[in-house]
Amino acid sequence: MQEFSPSTLLVLVPLLPLAGAILTVLLGRRLGAKAHLPAIAGIAGAAAVAVMLLAATARDVGPAHGAHAEPVRPVEMITTLWNWATFDSAYAPPAGSPAADPRLSPQDLAAGKDVRAFSIPVALRLDPLTATMLTIITCVGLLVAIYSTGYMHDDPGYPRFFALVAMFVFSMSMLVAASNFLLVYVFWEAVGACSYLLIGFWFTKPEAARAAKKAFLVNRIGDFGLAIAVFLLWMTYGTLDFHDTISSDGVIMPGIFGQTRLADAAGYVGGALGTAICLLLLLAACGKSAQLPLHVWLPDAMEGPTPASALIHAATMVTAGIYLITRSAPLFAACPGALTLVSIVGATTALVAALIGTVQNDLKRVLAYSTISQLGYMFASLGTGTLLGFSAAIFHLLTHACFKALLFLGAGSVMHAMGGVIDMRRFGGLRRVMPITAATFLVGAAALAGVAPFAGFFSKDEILAALHAKGWPAAHGDHHAANMAGGPFHLARFTTDSSHTPGVSVGLDALDRPETWQILFWMSLITAGLTAFYTFRAVFMTFTGPTRVPEGAHGHGHSHEAGHAGDTGHGHAGPNGPTGHGHASHAGHGGHIADSYESPWAMTLPLVLLAIPSALIGWLLFSTNWLSHFLSATPSLTAPAVASTATPHVFHMNLAIQGTLAAAIGIVIAAIGHLGRSSDGPQMERFLGPLQTLFANTFYFDQIYSALIVRPLEALALVAALFDRYVVDGAVDAIARIPVALGGIVRRSQSGLMQRYALAGVMGVLGIVVLLAWQLRG
Amino acid sequence: MNTMQSLPLLQNALTVGAILFSLGLVGILTRRNLIVMFLAAEMMLQGISVSLVAWSRYHGDWGGHVLVIFVLTVAACEAAVALVFVLQAFSRTGRLDSAAWQSLREATVGRMIDHELPSIDTLPPRFPTLTPAGILPPADENEPLQRQHV
Numbered sequence: 001m002q003e004f005s006p007s008t009l010l011v012l013v014p015l016l017p018l019a020g021a022i023l024t025v026l027l028g029r030r031l032g033a034k035a036h037l038p039a040i041a042g043i044a045g046a047a048a049v050a051v052m053l054l055a056a057t058a059r060d061v062g063p064a065h066g067a068h069a070e071p072v073r074p075v076e077m078i079t080t081l082w083n084w085a086t087f088d089s090a091y092a093p094p095a096g097s098p099a100a101d102p103r104l105s106p107q108d109l110a111a112g113k114d115v116r117a118f119s120i121p122v123a124l125r126l127d128p129l130t131a132t133m134l135t136i137i138t139c140v141g142l143l144v145a146i147y148s149t150g151y152m153h154d155d156p157g158y159p160r161f162f163a164l165v166a167m168f169v170f171s172m173s174m175l176v177a178a179s180n181f182l183l184v185y186v187f188w189e190a191v192g193a194c195s196y197l198l199i200g201f202w203f204t205k206p207e208a209a210r211a212a213k214k215a216f217l218v219n220r221i222g223d224f225g226l227a228i229a230v231f232l233l234w235m236t237y238g239t240l241d242f243h244d245t246i247s248s249d250g251v252i253m254p255g256i257f258g259q260t261r262l263a264d265a266a267g268y269v270g271g272a273l274g275t276a277i278c279l280l281l282l283l284a285a286c287g288k289s290a291q292l293p294l295h296v297w298l299p300d301a302m303e304g305p306t307p308a309s310a311l312i313h314a315a316t317m318v319t320a321g322i323y324l325i326t327r328s329a330p331l332f333a334a335c336p337g338a339l340t341l342v343s344i345v346g347a348t349t350a351l352v353a354a355l356i357g358t359v360q361n362d363l364k365r366v367l368a369y370s371t372i373s374q375l376g377y378m379f380a381s382l383g384t385g386t387l388l389g390f391s392a393a394i395f396h397l398l399t400h401a402c403f404k405a406l407l408f409l410g411a412g413s414v415m416h417a418m419g420g421v422i423d424m425r426r427f428g429g430l431r432r433v434m435p436i437t438a439a440t441f442l443v444g445a446a447a448l449a450g451v452a453p454f455a456g457f458f459s460k461d462e463i464l465a466a467l468h469a470k471g472w473p474a475a476h477g478d479h480h481a482a483n484m485a486g487g488p489f490h491l492a493r494f495t496t497d498s499s500h501t502p503g504v505s506v507g508l509d510a511l512d513r514p515e516t517w518q519i520l521f522w523m524s525l526i527t528a529g530l531t532a533f534y535t536f537r538a539v540f541m542t543f544t545g546p547t548r549v550p551e552g553a554h555g556h557g558h559s560h561e562a563g564h565a566g567d568t569g570h571g572h573a574g575p576n577g578p579t580g581h582g583h584a585s586h587a588g589h590g591g592h593i594a595d596s597y598e599s600p601w602a603m604t605l606p607l608v609l610l611a612i613p614s615a616l617i618g619w620l621l622f623s624t625n626w627l628s629h630f631l632s633a634t635p636s637l638t639a640p641a642v643a644s645t646a647t648p649h650v651f652h653m654n655l656a657i658q659g660t661l662a663a664a665i666g667i668v669i670a671a672i673g674h675l676g677r678s679s680d681g682p683q684m685e686r687f688l689g690p691l692q693t694l695f696a697n698t699f700y701f702d703q704i705y706s707a708l709i710v711r712p713l714e715a716l717a718l719v720a721a722l723f724d725r726y727v728v729d730g731a732v733d734a735i736a737r738i739p740v741a742l743g744g745i746v747r748r749s750q751s752g753l754m755q756r757y758a759l760a761g762v763m764g765v766l767g768i769v770v771l772l773a774w775q776l777r778g
Numbered sequence: 779m780n781t782m783q784s785l786p787l788l789q790n791a792l793t794v795g796a797i798l799f800s801l802g803l804v805g806i807l808t809r810r811n812l813i814v815m816f817l818a819a820e821m822m823l824q825g826i827s828v829s830l831v832a833w834s835r836y837h838g839d840w841g842g843h844v845l846v847i848f849v850l851t852v853a854a855c856e857a858a859v860a861l862v863f864v865l866q867a868f869s870r871t872g873r874l875d876s877a878a879w880q881s882l883r884e885a886t887v888g889r890m891i892d893h894e895l896p897s898i899d900t901l902p903p904r905f906p907t908l909t910p911a912g913i914l915p916p917a918d919e920n921e922p923l924q925r926q927h928v
Contacts, residue, residue, distance in 0.1 A: 751884075752880040752882040752884075753877065755808070755876070
């Protein structure tokens with residue numbers, strides 16, 4: 001294993017895309033149509049390195065044992081690159097806080113003997129969670145970059161796009177590899193900035209500019225939560241490092257998720273303070289991962305180029321919240337109320353977004369709401385606080401990254417072929433003219449809907465199992481049943497965890513009861529059915545029925561010319577004149593339809609490459625139980641409160657049947673409504689009635705925010721503007737009027753007549769003479 | 779020697795200088811013709827020069843004389859420059875009246891010259907002419923009008 005140094009390799013993962021981004025920026029104009037080369041080379045190198053690191057980490061973790069009887073040894077490797085900044089004597093932890101040095105007496109602590117420096121090491125970490133995330137980010141990033149060479153072809157911003165994508169891969173890999181909350185915050189902002197720039201990629205389009213601004217502003221709320229959480233963490237734990245550090249005098253400084261603190265039963269603060277930290281982290285995660293109530297930016301983010309949507313707003317960046325909560329698992333484990341809230345937020349988001357998704361007619365928006373919904377699923381799973389829940393969430397994150405990227409890229413392929421049109425009512429029956437896209441899209445849809453052997457089925461099943469285990473603890477696991485015989489004992493265990501903050505009883509903790517989890521389980525099950533419904537509604541509307549293509553779509557043979565300047569169907573792009581070569585033909589409205597609209601190989605190849613894991617990876621990882629074993633070696637998940645919840649790996653047949661049944665019902669309803677019919681009919685309107693209005697208006701979230709937040713802020717801004725204009729500016733103007741008024745006195749003498757001026761001169765001289773005479777008279 | 783330093787001579791010379799200066803001052807304050815104003819200014823200058831020479835003679839000091847020579851030299855140069863300005867002003871407005879430049883006054887101040895000067899646009903165009911030679915040409919009917927403006 002010493003044939004390479006993992007620390008060097010770890011640095012390469014962010015470094016190569018960064019180098020690609022910088023090269024693209026410097027050489028972009030000179031490279032022209034080859035501007036994708038540096039970015040793709042950088043991301044490809046990073047992907048190769050990430051896979052090697054994954055293999056190396058997996059070797060460190062070791063093979064899965066038969067049972068989870070013995071605790072898994074935590075695996076982590078820290079590479080400190082340099083020290084960003086050090087502040088001496090920055091902090092003296094208060095007596096009694098978990099950050100205080102236990103060897104000092106309370107008197108010493110009160111006397112301020114425990115003063116410490118605050119340093120920000122630029123440290124990267126490698127552990128199973130990071131290795132998994134890095135692999136997902138770089139591999140999906142690579143496929144999306146390859147796809148973009150076809151999709152973004154001929155766009156004037158071609159080099160800019162690839163520079164941004166490479167920059168995003170750099171920021172995101174730094175985010176998951178950083179071993180310090182401050183660095184996490186920095187790259188949390190950096191991915192937000194990349195997202196902003198990519199949503200507003202076509203910044204001349206007002207919708208895109210507005211959507212970018214909205215995403216940025218909504219994310220600010222979450223980022224604000226993260227900033228406060230980081231402050232509180234520092235105040236509470238006296239460090240922001242994840243890992244243990246050894247100070248110059250040989251004292252081990254326990255990091256927040258370091259081995260020392262993880263081994264300490266009272267290492268984590270519960271009660272009001274702990275809950276506050278967790279809720280702020282949850283707020284941050286809600287912003288980035290588009291959870292209720294901060295989900296409103298993600299659907300609008302679809303104004304960006306489709307590959308960016310696939311990479312950032314489906315597969316990777318939006319999972320940053322999942323990553324953050326998983327990383328902070330020990331913090332959350334000390335606060336059962338906050339954990340339960342994570343699940344409640346997640347399950348509610350999943351249900352609401354799925355309901356909205358059922359009536360969307362824009363293919364990309366269906367996928368956007370489905371992304372929100374699936375992220376909600378992951379949150380619901382995280383909130384269980386069990387090892388199964390955490391690993392199921394990451395499992396779902398992994399499969400979701402594959403199949404959602406596939407679906408988005410498929411939708412992009414459709415849009416590319418349809419001349420920028422994405423409204424499902426304007427095309428149909430495309431399986432005859434886009435066979436590869438249709439087949440791969442179907443695989444992705446089956447995975448998303450949770451159809452049996454596809455990836456989503458297994459990950460969704462694990463999430464349902466995690467929720468079910470909390471709702472019906474007695475029904476799960478023979479050897480664990482005694483441990484979790486009922487709710488009261490379960491609660492008592494957490495109460496002991498937070499017993500070192502006496503007298504603080506957080507009302508949220510009362511939420512953590514089996515009844516809550518039962519409701520959440522049923523919500524998730526309903527969501528599963530809805531997911532299957534809207535997914536297959538989209539499939540049936542797009543790919544079945546009579547073949548129709550919108551006016552302005554171009555048959556293949558010149559797919560590169562089928563431009564995509566407008567990305568959401570506001571006017572079709574591309575040259576409208578005879579485009580000429582090959583068997584190309586114009587498809588008039590309802591008129592002639594070309595033989596093939598299939599996209600070029602650069603776009604279909606990633607589709608095929610993503611379809612393979614979308615179909616197989618769920619079965620592979622589930623049957624071998626590799627991922628959950630691998631992830632359980634993540635230091636954060638070896639915290640006793642999490643690791644003690646390990647359950648044997650079993651396949652829950654009754655849950656699988658329930659999940660499959662829900663999916664089947666959804667697919668059947670979708671088939672009744674849409675299979676084989678023309679996609680422009682009003683099936684959903686008939687079916688839902690008044691609810692359709694509610695769903696189509698996305699539960700009026702935007703309107704409510706507009707009335708509650710935007711309008712009052714605008715009114716405040718108006719007041720401020722008036723104050724500025726009339727009070728501040730008025731004062732300045734008043735001062736400016738003083739010289740004008742003084743000038744007005746002498747202005748009257750300016751008659752323009754030379755004799756007057758000469759007279760004034762004579763008078764002046766006379767005055768001086770008289771004055772001199774008066775003075776000299778004595 | 780006695781006559782050179784005599785007080786009456788000084789008094790007479792100073793009187794002449796004062797008269798010259800006052801005449802020039804009155805001229806510059808009352809006349810609007812640019813050339814006449816210039817002449818008046820020159821007259822003031824000469825009045826001062828006379829006084830300077832007189833004092834110099836009274837004190838038996840040649841410095842004042844020398845200074846006056848320099849003043850005369852400088853005044854000759856200044857006269858050339860001033861005449862250029864006058865000519866330029868004339869070619870712009872077509873007249874030598876300093877009131878033609880009254881529009882340079884502050885916008886809020888009323889005009890000081892009560893009667894309206896004729897607009898330059900109403901004047902007939904003037905062309906350069908050769909020196910008359912041979913038979914006397916017929917009288918130009920525009921000539922009195924142009925002279926009137928001067």
